[in-house]
Amino acid sequence: MISNQLLTRLLAFAALVAVIVLLFWMQNGAYVSEGNLRALMRHMSVQGLAALGLTFVIVVRQFDLSFPGVASLGAMTLGWLIAIGMPLWLAVAGGIAVGAAFGLVNGLAVARLGLPDIVTTIATGGLAIGFSYFYSGGTSISQNFFMSGILDLNDRKIAGLDMPFAILMAAVLVACVLLHGSRLGAGFYATGENRRSAWFSGVPTAGLIVLAFVICGATACLSITLLVASSGAANVTAGNQLLMPAFAAVYLGAALFGRPSVGATLAGTVLMSMMLNGFTLLAIPYFYSDAIVSTVLISAIALFDPRVSALLRRALPRQREKTA
Amino acid sequence: MTDLAPPLATSPTRNGAETLMRYGFFLLVIGVLAVFALLRPTFIAPGNIHGMLMSASIAALMFLGLTWLIAAGEIDVSFMSVAALANMVVAGLVQAGAGWGLAALAGLGVGAGFGLLNATLVAGLRLPALVITIATGALAASIAAAIGLGTSIALSSTGFVGDLLDLRLGVVPGIALVVGGLYALFWLVQERLTFGHYIYAMEQNRAAVIEAGVPVSRMLFMLFVLSGIVSALAGVLLAANLSSGQPYLGTSYFLDGLTAVLLGGMALKPGKPNVIGTLAAVIFLIGLLNGAALLGWTDSERQIVRGSLLLIGVGLVILARKHRRHTGPAHS
Numbered sequence A: 001m002i003s004n005q006l007l008t009r010l011l012a013f014a015a016l017v018a019v020i021v022l023l024f025w026m027q028n029g030a031y032v033s034e035g036n037l038r039a040l041m042r043h044m045s046v047q048g049l050a051a052l053g054l055t056f057v058i059v060v061r062q063f064d065l066s067f068p069g070v071a072s073l074g075a076m077t078l079g080w081l082i083a084i085g086m087p088l089w090l091a092v093a094g095g096i097a098v099g100a101a102f103g104l105v106n107g108l109a110v111a112r113l114g115l116p117d118i119v120t121t122i123a124t125g126g127l128a129i130g131f132s133y134f135y136s137g138g139t140s141i142s143q144n145f146f147m148s149g150i151l152d153l154n155d156r157k158i159a160g161l162d163m164p165f166a167i168l169m170a171a172v173l174v175a176c177v178l179l180h181g182s183r184l185g186a187g188f189y190a191t192g193e194n195r196r197s198a199w200f201s202g203v204p205t206a207g208l209i210v211l212a213f214v215i216c217g218a219t220a221c222l223s224i225t226l227l228v229a230s231s232g233a234a235n236v237t238a239g240n241q242l243l244m245p246a247f248a249a250v251y252l253g254a255a256l257f258g259r260p261s262v263g264a265t266l267a268g269t270v271l272m273s274m275m276l277n278g279f280t281l282l283a284i285p286y287f288y289s290d291a292i293v294s295t296v297l298i299s300a301i302a303l304f305d306p307r308v309s310a311l312l313r314r315a316l317p318r319q320r321e322k323t324a
Numbered sequence B: 001m002t003d004l005a006p007p008l009a010t011s012p013t014r015n016g017a018e019t020l021m022r023y024g025f026f027l028l029v030i031g032v033l034a035v036f037a038l039l040r041p042t043f044i045a046p047g048n049i050h051g052m053l054m055s056a057s058i059a060a061l062m063f064l065g066l067t068w069l070i071a072a073g074e075i076d077v078s079f080m081s082v083a084a085l086a087n088m089v090v091a092g093l094v095q096a097g098a099g100w101g102l103a104a105l106a107g108l109g110v111g112a113g114f115g116l117l118n119a120t121l122v123a124g125l126r127l128p129a130l131v132i133t134i135a136t137g138a139l140a141a142s143i144a145a146a147i148g149l150g151t152s153i154a155l156s157s158t159g160f161v162g163d164l165l166d167l168r169l170g171v172v173p174g175i176a177l178v179v180g181g182l183y184a185l186f187w188l189v190q191e192r193l194t195f196g197h198y199i200y201a202m203e204q205n206r207a208a209v210i211e212a213g214v215p216v217s218r219m220l221f222m223l224f225v226l227s228g229i230v231s232a233l234a235g236v237l238l239a240a241n242l243s244s245g246q247p248y249l250g251t252s253y254f255l256d257g258l259t260a261v262l263l264g265g266m267a268l269k270p271g272k273p274n275v276i277g278t279l280a281a282v283i284f285l286i287g288l289l290n291g292a293a294l295l296g297w298t299d300s301e302r303q304i305v306r307g308s309l310l311l312i313g314v315g316l317v318i319l320a321r322k323h324r325r326h327t328g329p330a331h332s
Helices: A004-025 A034-059 A067-083 A088-112 A117-132 A163-181 A183-193 A193-202 A205-231 A238-258 A261-283 A288-303 A308-315 A315-323 B010-041 B046-070 B079-097 B100-124 B129-147 B159-166 B174-192 B192-204 B206-211 B216-241 B249-262 B275-294 B299-324
Strands: none
Touching: A004 A193, A004 A238, A004 A261, A004 B216, A034 A067, A034 A117, A034 A183, A034 A205, A034 A238, A034 A261, A067 A088, A067 A117, A067 A205, A067 A238, A088 A117, A088 A205, A117 B249, A117 B299, A163 A183, A163 A205, A163 A261, A183 A193, A183 A205, A193 A205, A193 B046, A205 A238, A205 B174, A238 A288, A238 B129, A261 A288, A261 B192, B010 B299, B046 B079, B046 B174, B046 B192, B046 B216, B046 B249, B046 B275, B079 B100, B079 B129, B079 B216, B100 B129, B100 B159, B100 B206, B100 B216, B129 B249, B159 B174, B159 B216, B174 B275, B192 B206, B206 B216, B249 B275, B275 B299
């Protein structure tokens, strides 16, 4: 029965993919070329990593709005560490550490001090953007980039896969084990369902919420590292483009597959990246594609979310047929 | 104050602490403004005061709907993008040759439309407010950018809206008086009418308010529409004030709006966002940012101040709420 339902959902996902491919392919034949598929996978790697981290926060029923700002700070930290001649691994680790540190602050503020997640993360995100100007006064950093080898993060290949995509796949694997193959994962979901009863069942709820925020901050900075590697410069607005696609990917995936999960987020990312990549290929300006992305997000939440339709049925008993 | 419950026996020391909490924020505002006036005499030059009051009025207008939404336990993160969209609609229409009257009406209409959209999705369909308003905000922002094809639109004339903004009484812009009057009116509604009491009750126990027969969905609906309209009104005024359409003006109001509402939530009714508190906090923020600019702080330093203030504000609000809940049903 359950596998039957999963099959239906997978078919719905495949149908959506097919429709998107067909639409863009008719506009531009290059959409299915190998070059574009590689570009699509690179795009997916950046968006997917950010969305993957956000998934953990959404699973514990919190929100993180700080990760775009934190990612910008991570990008600038990475760029600065490279510019002053630090080895690459240290620079990358430094950037990710910044993300983890902000995640820790968010998590402690929300889980321990009881501050509201939305406003707290908006504030810490604002702080991160402010800090990101300190390294260079707001100009982009690209000194030493060529020598440091960071561009290899974008260009090198592992087992036929582009490096960014390989990193995404590795991250997906780790996230899958963490969220779906361990007791910790069950704890994340239990915390999201009912924090109090999870706590009484022995789940370290506060610790898991902190961990979710740390993961989100760290993956946002890992994702921005890939973006910096592909563009060859770090700048203070780098993270801005992460917010909408990440939320859209998580919610689109959750709407399609019934609840947020690693697989659902990956599916959502595939759909979002296929659309955004297609718009880029057709040279559609960003403001039109943003409008389409947000419309997709709104309709996905409104039309598919089973929790919402259940609420709707309870709230508006007469309009039951509307959500069917 | 609201006297929903008769004030029980409260010790004099707690009364003193409460009074300090209630009015301490106003002292802080006055103190900070006085320090800036001492450090930089140009801070209180008539031109600077006029400019600050003007920006404070427009900002306060934009945050009016947001205050009640947050007081009711909801959130709207699309307000600044709706303002930007209204701003660009006005600029686009005026540039295309339409009159200011028509353009302003269209701007307001677009704002009301986005308010209705948010209201339908969040209050009507019970969808999560944050994600929905992130999405509608992004939609508004991208339409705003699309109107100017990604750049701003300069306006040669500011029409009757500009004339209205130019009205002044000494150093006080006319618009400041209007916005002040509006805030007084909203204060009355919030404090004296049951509508205002329900707003706060919604934040404290939504289920109980629904059980009590209050049309919560309809109230939320009105609050979201209100937020859309006042944000759009601010956007229309900004078109004349800046004599241009700025598609990205939203970003600078985003943190300020939330900071003003939450920091202002510490004044008068500790822990509860209220319109007088928002007004005081807007004056505080505008004064602080203006004074800091006079002292030569960079944008990033001011950004950090904003972020810190927002954290402090939200921390204080939560502290005050916890304090109140632990010490029993207080009279607030």
